[in-house]
Amino acid sequence: MLKISELAEQTGLTAHTLRFYEKHGLIRASERSEAGYRYYNDADVRRAEFVKTARNIGFSLDDIGQLLSIRLDKDSHSCQEVTDITQHKLNEVNGKIAELQMMQQTLQRLLTSCCGGPENATHCSIIEALEEGELPAKGDS
Amino acid sequence: MLKISELAEQTGLTAHTLRFYEKHGLIRASERSEAGYRYYNDADVRRAEFVKTARNIGFSLDDIGQLLSIRLDKDSHSCQEVTDITQHKLNEVNGKIAELQMMQQTLQRLLTSCCGGPENATHCSIIEALEEGELPAKGDS
DNA sequence: CTTGACCTTAGAGTTAACTCTAAGCTTATA
DNA sequence: TATAAGCTTAGAGTTAACTCTAAGGTCAAG
Numbered sequence: 001m002l003k004i005s006e007l008a009e010q011t012g013l014t015a016h017t018l019r020f021y022e023k024h025g026l027i028r029a030s031e032r033s034e035a036g037y038r039y040y041n042d043a044d045v046r047r048a049e050f051v052k053t054a055r056n057i058g059f060s061l062d063d064i065g066q067l068l069s070i071r072l073d074k075d076s077h078s079c080q081e082v083t084d085i086t087q088h089k090l091n092e093v094n095g096k097i098a099e100l101q102m103m104q105q106t107l108q109r110l111l112t113s114c115c116g117g118p119e120n121a122t123h124c125s126i127i128e129a130l131e132e133g134e135l136p137a138k139g140d141s
Numbered sequence: 142m143l144k145i146s147e148l149a150e151q152t153g154l155t156a157h158t159l160r161f162y163e164k165h166g167l168i169r170a171s172e173r174s175e176a177g178y179r180y181y182n183d184a185d186v187r188r189a190e191f192v193k194t195a196r197n198i199g200f201s202l203d204d205i206g207q208l209l210s211i212r213l214d215k216d217s218h219s220c221q222e223v224t225d226i227t228q229h230k231l232n233e234v235n236g237k238i239a240e241l242q243m244m245q246q247t248l249q250r251l252l253t254s255c256c257g258g259p260e261n262a263t264h265c266s267i268i269e270a271l272e273e274g275e276l277p278a279k280g281d282s
Numbered sequence: 283c284t285t286g287a288c289c290t291t292a293g294a295g296t297t298a299a300c301t302c303t304a305a306g307c308t309t310a311t312a
Numbered sequence: 313t314a315t316a317a318g319c320t321t322a323g324a325g326t327t328a329a330c331t332c333t334a335a336g337g338t339c340a341a342g
Contacts, residue, residue, distance in 0.1 A: 005318070015319090016301060024299095035308055036320055046272065053271050056278035058244040061299070067271065074262040082267045083257035090248040097241045100234050103199040107231040116224035121215040126223045130194050130208065131187065137197035146288070156289090157331060165329095176338055177290055202329070289338065294331105301326075308319065 001031065001039040011048050018048070024061055026051050026068060059089060099138050106136050142172065142180040152189050159189070165202055167192050167209060200230060240279050247277050 004015045013021075021027045027048050029038035040048070050071065054064045063085055070077040113125040121127055129135060145156045154162075162168045168189050170179035181189070191212065195205045204226055211218040254266040262268055270276060 003319080014301085017299085019320095020300060033308090033319095037308080038319085049274055050271050053274045053276060053278075055299095056280075057247050057271075057276060058241075058279075067268070070262055070265075071268050071272070074265065074268065077262045078259050079256050079262055079265045079267075080259055082262055082265050083252060083255050086248055086251050086255075086267060090245065090252065093241050093245050093248060097238060097245065100199075100238045100241070104231065104234050104238065106198050107227055107234060110227050111224060111231065114224050114227075115220050118219050118221055121211055121218045121220055121223055124211075124215065124220045124223050126220075126227060127208070127212050127215065130191050130198075131212075133190055133194045135194060135198060137194075138199070139197075144289080155331085158329085160291095161330060174289095174338090178338080179289085196329095283342100285341090287339085287341105290336080292334095294333075296329100296331075298327100301324105303324075304322095306320080308317100310317085311315090312313100 001041055002045065004029075004038050004040070007040045007045060007048060010045065011052050013048070013052060021048075021051060021061070024065075026061065026064060058093065059085075063089060102136060102138060102140070110135075142182055143186065145170070145179045145181070148181045148186060148189060151186065152193050154189070154193060162189075162192060162202070165206075167202060167205060199234065200226075204230060243277060243279060243281070251276075 002010065004018055007013075008015045008018060011018075018027060022029075027044065029040045030044055031039040031041070033039060047068070050068070051064055054067055055061075059067065066085055067082070070082060110126045110129055113129065143151065145159055148154075149156045149159060152159075159168060163170075168185065170181045171185055172180040172182070174180060188209070191209070192205055195208055196202075200208065207226055208223070211223060251267045251270055254270065
């Protein structure tokens with residue numbers, strides 16, 4: 001049985017975060033001491049580690065909630081439910097990557113267009129490009 | 142001279158957003174009517190469009206503030222200041238892309254490991270992988 | 283002169299995932 | 313037994329960039 005700070009140490013989450021997750025229904029201590037101290041058993045620890053792993057991959061706390069309830073009752077959930085969550089997340093990630101790559105290209109292009117030197121910015125091609133507009137941006141295909 | 146909703150239409154920003162930007166020092170109307178209505182002249186419009194372009198590229202409002210003050214007094218700023226801001230943003234974007242690509246790979250790997258079918262999740266390899274931990278995640282190199 | 287569209291402000295709400303604080307118990311150690 | 317470390321709770325604060333609301337003033341058209 002671990003106290004909250006011990007679980008924090010094991011998982012690399014803070015005690016604050018563990019309480020926060022509890023408030024959001026992700027993790028709880030199966031036992032409490034008379035004084036109200038949380039005590040985590042092995043199953044609790046595994047659950048906390050599951051949460052941490054999922055979080056590190058990038059799942060939202062909401063996603064994690066769903067994954068946890070599947071994990072709790074695997075028999076009445078399908079693999080498809082799990083892949084749906086995962087695929088949805090992957091789509092989101094792919095979308096963000098595409099957006100960022102757009103920004104990356106534009107920034108790269110701006111940087112190569114400008115001397116970057118100590119001369120004053122009167123004819124800075126980055127400033128000029130921003131004044132012109134017409135730069136590729138989020139939403140362009 | 143444009144009223145706020147007209148400028149909103151021209152720029153594709155909302156009137157709310159324009160007032161928000163004003164509160165944050167990015168855009169203002171050079172004139173006000175007696176009743177307090179904002180009136181934007183050509184220079185204001187160009188400034189608003191500059192802001193919108195920079196925002197669409199992904200610069201933070203803070204970055205945009207800096208770019209605007211360089212733009213306002215180009216003679217006393219260098220190209221290097223501009224490239225510093227741009228490079229800094231590019232580094233940030235590159236970092237985020239790397240993080241997301243990590244997530245992308247992990248999610249991809251999970252998806253190919255799981256059947257995704259209607260069978261129950263008792264042996265779902267995604268759930269199992271999350272239980273094992275040991276998945277590549279943010280911070281791994 | 284009335285109606286409806288538009289303008290003003292200050293300030294609160296949104297989102298996600300924490301992060302921290304205050305005030306007060308509890309527990310382990312010396 | 314004193315002290316320090318650790319635990320509890322409710323609730324506020326953080327960040328970025330909006331987004332919306334309420335309460336009220338203005339203006340153009342019919």
